Amino acid sequence: MKLRHTLRIKMIIGFVIVIAPLVSFLSYLNYYSMEMIRAQAAQAKNDLLQVYFDGIDKNIDRVSDFLYKLVLNDPDLKSLGLHPYASRDYIFAKYLLMGKLGVELEEFPDAENFFVYRTDRDEFIATSQFQDKFLNNFDLPAFKETIRADRTDRWIIVRSRQEAALIKLVPADVNLVAGAWIRLDRLIAPLQSVESVEGSESEAVILSREGEALTPSRFATNGLTAPETGHTYSEAIGPDKRKFLVIAKQSELAPFTIAVSIPEQQLFRSLLFYQKAIYLIPLAAALIIVLFIAVLQNVVYKPMRTLLRGMAKVGKGDLSVTLHSSDKGELGYVLNSFNEMVARIREIDIWETQRPVIIDKFWQDLLSGRQLLNVERLETMISLFKKPLASDGFVIPILISASQWKQHISAEDETTMEYALRNAAGDIVLNGLSGDVIQDRNGTIFALVYLEADAAGKLETIQAQIDRNCASYLDACLQYFCSSLCCYVGEPSPLLKLSETYYALLELERHHVTAANTVYYQKDMKSFSAQLPSLYWLPDWAIPFKFGKWDSVREKLEETFGRLEQGVPPAKEAMEGIYYGTLYTLYTIFHENGIPVYSVYQAADLNPPAPPLKSVLQLKRWTFAVVHKGIPCFQQTDQQHDGIVAKIMNYVAAHLKDDLSREELAEKVYLNPSYLSRLFKKETGQSLSDYIGQVRMEEARRLLSQTNMKIVQVAEESGYRNVSHFTKMFKRMTGVTPQEYRSKYLGDIG
Incomplete structure (x- = not known):
């Protein structure tokens, strides 16, 4: 499940959608309040500055008026321009002007001093304190240059080394300028x-x-x-x-x-909340979301996650899940209801899982007669199976018998194939019919066709359908499972008498062992008493067996099985006698000659998981195999052995380029592959595979030293299809590669 589709994300998004407008409103309200406080504080300060400026501008205006009156009306100032410079009248007028400026300064608290500057004589007329301050704080030459350059009737700002001052200059005539000096810090x-x-x-x-x-x-x-x-x-x-x-x-x-x-x-000191609320509101919102998620985790999401995980396990077929929750509310009720639902499903699942086994058990007991049922109990059992079968109905049993397998299979594989045969019978034999496929206590497969009580008029149609289905089933098993089968169709029987038909079919299958891929009806078969063939043949084949005369043994066996196959049909007891008689004869002969039986045979050879008694052909194959495997132990002379080994050696030399296998060589001399390997090693001192490898290496050395064939051709002529493998084996046998061997051999010749 994608993260965006989870319940947790959806609930968080929903909560954020709800809380976001509230947080936005509170943030806007806080911002608006702070802006109002700023505006009110700014307006109060503006009002204060307006009042303050009214006083400052009034004082500045008074200073300007004084300077204008001084320039226009003061006789001493005018006298300075009329009297010769440094004359007695000039000096007298100068000091009178200085005194007057000092007295007037007391009336102007904002002004630092008044002065008169004579540009042509570079002379300041002011109080002595003004002179000292100019010398200490101002760049006097620069200040004088400012007066000469700017003689406009306006206030200007002059900067000193330590402070700034406001200066007003009013020209009196060409050479005289009256001015006022106001310190800005004051x-x-x-x-x-x-x-x-x-x-x-x-x-x-x-x-x-x-x-x-x-x-x-x-x-x-x-x-x-x-x-x-x-x-x-x-x-x-x-x-x-x-x-x-x-x-x-x-x-x-x-x-x-x-x-x-x-x-x-x-x-905002008195309104601390407004100052910090702009940061606190988002933090508070984040904290609320975290707390909400924590509560959601424990109260909603955790139980829901538990429920979803439980549902996922149930969806995968795990019905062992049990959900635990301490919640006493609605979610706890949901989880408990889920546990109850799973328990009920588990009960149903157990029944559905075990139903085929229970059905098999019911039919096994009913067929064998072990379970005595009355009509009421029978109806109760049938109702549990949910099958269209009534207690007064009929059943047609069909015994399915595997006569033989076309290929050799192990016991484990045979069990698997029988399971496949049973499933195929349900699909093919019961196609268009109502019924079940079961196995009795011995593993025999039965197809049970259910008939209603009033199905007598449809019996011919149903039997024709059964015949077609069985024929299709036999063909399919032969094609896909390599198995030859027989189907034995019983008579329609009431449920309470079905065991009689069951035993009749078993007896019919027991004695009918020659035919395969055939459908038999119980009504067409007559009871018979088979004549057991004489076992006189055992001494006939036992004597030539002791002397290793395979041809004589094979002839005797062919005669015996020829007579057995002509029976109509042969008795099961006759086949069992041949099977156990063969085992007795082999054990006796090997014991008389001091040869351990299991030094020649495997345990499965003499004691297969299932005795080969399903058909004459199966018994014949087993008998020929075990007798042929044991007879080499009694083929007596060394000359015979030498002849076999020589034949093998000649064959290897003639077919060196071919893929030689132990099985192929054994077939050429009509011996068991294992016995041939033991015989060859006993006579030559080396294994058959080592001998073949040695001959191939000798041929390769000969071709490398006496011909100009390429290495690839030498490998092919020596029986190797892969050059790399040939090179590897050649170096292992000779210690050098084929190229090195050829170079060394040619060097020695030179």
Whole structure:
């Protein structure tokens, strides 16, 4: 299941959809409240700055009026321009002017001093304190140059080494300029005292029109920016990375601006929630989501996951699952209901799983007569099978007998094939019919065809269907399972008398061993008493067997089985007599000659898992095989052995290029492959495979030394299809590769 389709993700998404608008609304409300506080604080500071500027502009305007009156009406100032420079009248007028400027200065608290500058004589006329301050704080030549260059009637800002000042220049005549000097730090001092009350971090600073700080400030020289036109305030970041609210007011008479910076931390000090809520709301929302997920995990998701896993196991066929939950609510009820449902399914599954076994057991007991049933109990049992069969109905039993297998198979494979035959019988024999396929206690397969009580009129049609189905079944088994079968069809029998028909079919199958791939009906078969053939033949083949005369033994066996196959039909007891008589004869002859039986035979040779008694052909094959395997032990003379070994050697030399196998060589001399290997090693001292390899290597050395054949051709002539394998075997036998052998041999000849 994809993650986005899980219940957990869907519930989390739903919760986020619900809580997101609330978080957004709270965040907007907090932001709006903070903006309102900023706007109100900015408006209050703007009102304060307006009042402060009204006083400053009024004082500046008074200073300007004084300078204008001084230039226009003061006789001493005018006398300076009329009297010769340094004359007694000039000096007298100068000192009178200096005294007058000092007296007038007391009336203007914002002004630092008044002065008169004579440009042609480079002379300042002012109080002595003014002269000292200029010498200490100002670049006097630069200041004088400013006066000469800018004689316009306006306020200008002059910067000194330590401070900045506001200067007003009013020309009196060509050479005389009257001026006023106002220190900016004194101009803003009252406002700074108001802003620096105890506990406040607010700061007032004077800025130039370019935004440069003209009085001491915590910000850099250009760190503050006045709000744009139409805005009440602006924001700035301080050196300590704190956020400041900036409110500014520009003078209408002079080129400066007063700005007040207030830390937002101070602004929201009394409203701490608003200051931190912008961070707390998302954190709170995240915490709520985490808590919601935790609750969801324990209350909903964990039980649901348990339920889904249990359902997945049940879907895969695992009915052993049991869900545990401590929940006493609805989900706990769901899990308990699931456990009850699985328990019921388990009971049904056990019944459905065991139903074929129970059906087999029922029919086995009924056929064998071990279970005595009345009509009521029979109806109860039949109702459990859910089959269209009534207690007063009839059953046609069909015995399916495997006469022989076309190929040799092991006991384990035979069991598997019998299972396949049973399944095929259910599909083919019961095609279009109602019934079941079972096996009795001995493993014999029976197909049971169910008939209704009133099916007498349909009996011919049903038997024709059975005949067609059985014929198709026999053909299919012969084609696909390599098995020859017989089908024995019994008479329709009531359920309570079915065992009689069952035993009759078993007796019929017991004595009918010659035919295969045939359908027999019980009504067409007559009881018979077979004549047992005489076992006089055992001494006939036993004597030539002792002397290793296989031809005589084979002739006697052919005569015996020829007579046996002519029986109509041969008796089962006769076949059993031949089987056990053969075993007795072999054990006796080997014991008399001191040869251990199991040095020649495997246990399965003499004691197969299932005795070969299903057909005459099966018994014949077994008899010929065991007798032929034992007779080489009694073929007496060494001359005979030498003749066999010589024949093998000649055959190997003549067919060196062929793929020589032990089985092929044994077939050429009519011996068992295992016996041939033992005989060859006994006579030559080496195994058959080693001898073949030795002959091939000798031929390869001869071809390498006496011909110009390529290595590939030498390998093929020596019986090797793979050159790499030939090279590997040649080096193992000779110690050198074929190329090295040829080079060495040619070198020795040279």
